[in-house]
Amino acid sequence: xxxxxxxxxxxxxxxxxxxxxxxxxxxxxxxxxxxxxxxxxxxxxxxxxxxxxxxxxxxxxxxxxxxxxxxxxxxxxxxxxxxxxxxxxxxxxxxxxxxxxxxxxxxxxxxxxxxxxxxxxxxxxxxxxxxxxxxxxxxxxxxxxxxxxxxxxxxxxxxxxxxxxxxxxxxxxxxxxxxxxxxxxxxxxxxxxxxxxxxxxxxxxxxxxxxxxxxxxxxxxxxxxxxxxxxxxxxxxxxxxxxxxxxxxxxxxxxxxxxxxxxxxxxxxxxxxxxxxxxxxxxxxxxxxxxxxxxxxxxxxxxxxxxxxxxxxxxxxxxxxxxxxxxxxxxxxxxxx
Amino acid sequence: xxxxxxxxxxxxxxxxxxxxxxxxxxxxxxxxxxxxxxxxxxxxxxxxxxxxxxxxxxxxxxxxxxxxxxxxxxxxxxxxxxxxxxxxxxxxxxxxxxxxxxxxxxxxxxxxxxxxxxxxxxxxxxxxxxxxxxxxxxxxxxxxxxxxxxxxxxxxxxxxxxxxxxxxxxxxxxxxxxxxxxxxxxxxxxxxxxxxxxxxxxxxxxxxxxxxxxxxxxxxxxxxxxxxxxxxxxxxxxxxxxxxxxxxxxxxxxxxxxxxxxxxxxxxxxxxxxxxxxxxxxxxxxxxxxxxxxxxxxxxxxxxxxxxxxxxxxxxxxxxxxxxxxxxxxxxxxxxx
Numbered sequence: 001x002x003x004x005x006x007x008x009x010x011x012x013x014x015x016x017x018x019x020x021x022x023x024x025x026x027x028x029x030x031x032x033x034x035x036x037x038x039x040x041x042x043x044x045x046x047x048x049x050x051x052x053x054x055x056x057x058x059x060x061x062x063x064x065x066x067x068x069x070x071x072x073x074x075x076x077x078x079x080x081x082x083x084x085x086x087x088x089x090x091x092x093x094x095x096x097x098x099x100x101x102x103x104x105x106x107x108x109x110x111x112x113x114x115x116x117x118x119x120x121x122x123x124x125x126x127x128x129x130x131x132x133x134x135x136x137x138x139x140x141x142x143x144x145x146x147x148x149x150x151x152x153x154x155x156x157x158x159x160x161x162x163x164x165x166x167x168x169x170x171x172x173x174x175x176x177x178x179x180x181x182x183x184x185x186x187x188x189x190x191x192x193x194x195x196x197x198x199x200x201x202x203x204x205x206x207x208x209x210x211x212x213x214x215x216x217x218x219x220x221x222x223x224x225x226x227x228x229x230x231x232x233x234x235x236x237x238x239x240x241x242x243x244x245x246x247x248x249x250x251x252x253x254x255x256x257x258x259x260x261x262x263x264x265x266x267x268x269x270x271x272x273x274x275x276x277x278x279x280x281x282x283x284x285x286x287x288x289x290x291x292x293x294x295x296x297x298x299x300x301x302x303x304x305x306x307x308x309x310x311x312x313x314x315x316x317x318x319x320x321x322x323x324x325x326x327x328x329x330x331x332x333x334x335x336x337x
Numbered sequence: 338x339x340x341x342x343x344x345x346x347x348x349x350x351x352x353x354x355x356x357x358x359x360x361x362x363x364x365x366x367x368x369x370x371x372x373x374x375x376x377x378x379x380x381x382x383x384x385x386x387x388x389x390x391x392x393x394x395x396x397x398x399x400x401x402x403x404x405x406x407x408x409x410x411x412x413x414x415x416x417x418x419x420x421x422x423x424x425x426x427x428x429x430x431x432x433x434x435x436x437x438x439x440x441x442x443x444x445x446x447x448x449x450x451x452x453x454x455x456x457x458x459x460x461x462x463x464x465x466x467x468x469x470x471x472x473x474x475x476x477x478x479x480x481x482x483x484x485x486x487x488x489x490x491x492x493x494x495x496x497x498x499x500x501x502x503x504x505x506x507x508x509x510x511x512x513x514x515x516x517x518x519x520x521x522x523x524x525x526x527x528x529x530x531x532x533x534x535x536x537x538x539x540x541x542x543x544x545x546x547x548x549x550x551x552x553x554x555x556x557x558x559x560x561x562x563x564x565x566x567x568x569x570x571x572x573x574x575x576x577x578x579x580x581x582x583x584x585x586x587x588x589x590x591x592x593x594x595x596x597x598x599x600x601x602x603x604x605x606x607x608x609x610x611x612x613x614x615x616x617x618x619x620x621x622x623x624x625x626x627x628x629x630x631x632x633x634x635x636x637x638x639x640x641x642x643x644x645x646x647x648x649x650x651x652x653x654x655x656x657x658x659x660x661x662x663x664x665x666x667x668x669x670x671x672x673x674x
């Protein structure tokens with residue numbers, strides 16, 4: 001695989017999963033000591049990667065769950081935030097300015113703050129009530145953060161007896177690093193083809209639904225826009241039909257994510273609609289990915305994880321074909337703001 | 338004012354506000370009969386227009402409040418939806434397919450469903466537990482839906498004694514139709530200038546925060562994309578710094594909304610950053626709009642309403658200068674999907 005270190009990938013994803021029992025214990029202890037709601041905070045991409053877990057909790061658990069932008073929360077406050085709250089703040093670098101401010105704000109309100117970081121000796125690594133460290137560089141944080149936030153959601157639902165067979169789910173998740181590595185390897189030729197087709201595209205509409213919507217949002221904003229300076233329009237599969245569809249013609253590139261959760265029909269509706277309207281539809285369907293031993297229930301939960309694993313391969317080829325390194329920035333950490 | 342009927346505008350906005358007491362009574366009755374949470378559903382733009390009210394309730398009221406996409410909800414279900422729920426479904430046409438499905442789904446769960454429609458004799462107008470009708474055509478629904486959802490939020494908070502001086506707020510809101518009409522008139526020359534500058538622009542980044550973020554999302558998707566076939570990237574002022582900023586150069590058009598709520602510093606941060614980087618920054622600041630008799634507290638609440646009133650004037654000039662009527666569609670109601 002192009003510019004890829006399989007051992008490092010296995011280490012990072014296994015590292016994320018190795019935190020599962022620590023996260024479960026921390027959540028269980030928090031519930032036992034009477035914490036009564038949870039906030040997922042975060043900034044930019046790291047916040048987006050919390051969304052599938054938030055969606056799962058809000059729809060399937062009676063435990064009050066809030067998703068807030070760090071930067072807004074410290075300005076507006078929130079009636080439910082206080083000593084009764086668990087706060088989750090993910091930041092790979094451990095230095096995200098808005099997240100540091102949110103951590104201080106939440107601690108000031110008496111909340112119990114857990115951080116998910118890639119580096120322990122950082123402001124977010126050292127100032128939390130408990131820190132969960134999984135060393136990782138920028139390019140491989142997606143699956144890791146999806147899996148850590150999923151572990152938190154499952155821990156809450158398990159403790160509240162809102163989900164059956166949680167241990168079996170966690171057991172299956174443990175097989176993922178190796179399975180995703182194999183999936184990447186099989187996807188490599190298609191990844192290169194996609195990158196070849198995309199290398200001169202100036203604009204993509206990126207569409208998902210349910211747990212794959214956050215991955216559409218993330219891949220557009222944090223990879224194509226930030227790392228390749230390509231314009232994107234991330235749009236939810238349902239919203240698409242209420243505005244963005246009018247932009248579609250033969251020349252418009254559309255990237256559509258199909259997951260295996262209950263919202264799959266929303267992506268299928270988009271596919272059926274745009275198939276004849278553009279010559280540039282690219283569908284990524286998690287159902288095409290062979291993952292032996294992973295149940296339909298777990299495949300639904302990890303649809304965004306699978307997509308992130310595949311898309312990293314597209315990005316790897318894009319940076320080469322476009323002669324635009326993924327690490328190049330105009331402004332980030334080059335200009336003060 | 339170009340292509341504008343002041344009497345019709347006053348009638349629609351006054352009509353929305355005239356529903357305030359009915360909405361208050363309906364909410365009070367629902368709380369009295371033991372309803373314990375509220376869902377704002379909706380599809381496309383109408384759902385977006387509920388967001389400021391949802392944000393207000395989630396951050397300032399202890400009444401559990403959920404925002405869900407109609408299309409997703411009927412597929413995924415939601416643990417909190419049941420006989421204990423109030424459900425708000427806005428749809429100007431009263432015929433939105435996904436919203437009709439959501440209404441039937443919610444009624445099946447025993448929820449009390451209120452619809453906000455422009456036309457009574459429609460599926461959404463006739464099938465709800467209670468229907469609030471404010472006759473309006475497509476082009477003037479924004480302020481009306483913002484104001485109706487705000488009335489619902491205020492009614493809940495007032496009944497729960499979570500806000501002081503609610504009657505005075507409602508009294509001030511009653512002056513808005515005339516004040517917004519005057520604001521539009523004063524804005525007309527600038528609206529024409531903006532439309533002139535924009536008429537050949539193929540892409541805009543549109544930025545807001547807090548209650549103005551939904552207006553950025555709405556104006557991009559439902560006006561510029563749907564009605565003018567212009568590409569947009571609606572992005573939250575905080576997210577902007579975590580990806581989309583890398584797209585900015587001298588040639589990129591940016592539309593920035595500044596409201597008067599607590600999140601204003603997020604918009605100011607964007608303004609300070611992009612001011613020297615693009616020659617095409619357009620700021621719309623509600624603080625520039627004179628509204629005699631409206632308190633700072635109310636101005637903060639209605640920041641998206643003010644912006645919607647001004648932006649309608651830009652759209653009116655755009656359709657003429659671009660020779661692209663706002664009602665023209667490629668696909669909507671022309672193709673089955």
